[in-house]
Amino acid sequence: MAVPRFWREIPNRYNLIGTKCGNCNTVFFPPRSVCPKCRRMGKLEPYKLRGRGKIVSYCTVHVPADGFEDAVPYVLAIVELEEGPRITAQITDCNPDSVKIGDEVEVTFRQIREESQDGLIYYGYKFKPVSNPPSEG
Numbered sequence: 001m002a003v004p005r006f007w008r009e010i011p012n013r014y015n016l017i018g019t020k021c022g023n024c025n026t027v028f029f030p031p032r033s034v035c036p037k038c039r040r041m042g043k044l045e046p047y048k049l050r051g052r053g054k055i056v057s058y059c060t061v062h063v064p065a066d067g068f069e070d071a072v073p074y075v076l077a078i079v080e081l082e083e084g085p086r087i088t089a090q091i092t093d094c095n096p097d098s099v100k101i102g103d104e105v106e107v108t109f110r111q112i113r114e115e116s117q118d119g120l121i122y123y124g125y126k127f128k129p130v131s132n133p134p135s136e137g
């Protein structure tokens with residue numbers, strides 16, 4: 001499937017861009033070119049997600065994946081975004097033991113790895129706990 005033109009034209013990779021169906025207003029992430037509910041084309045437009053959501057499921061990973069050798073154990077969670085889509089992402093800047101379902105998280109963009117041979121740098125999104133200001137002290 002061809003990459004939608006709008007996807008290539010979005011200059012800022014530090015945005016969480018999904019698509020929104022103009023017919024049923026459902027938001028999708030990752031972006032889709034066809035709404036699975038309406039089964040129509042041409043009604044989906046780029047939609048910038050706010051990047052906030054909460055953890056609906058998670059697991060702690062102790063076996064490193066390629067490129068994550070420094071990062072175990074890490075938390076892999078399913079995050080339900082405010083706009084509705086659920087995405088799987090790593091939870092960073094957290095104590096793996098303190099993560100729990102219902103935690104509010106926000107997106108953060110990190111360089112995942114760099115291919116030194118061709119100079120390609122891969123960026124990806126992760127989520128981190130929303131830092132609540134202390135209520136006292």
Ligand SMILES: [Zn+2]
Nearest residue numbers: 021024035038
């Ligand atoms: Zn739709």
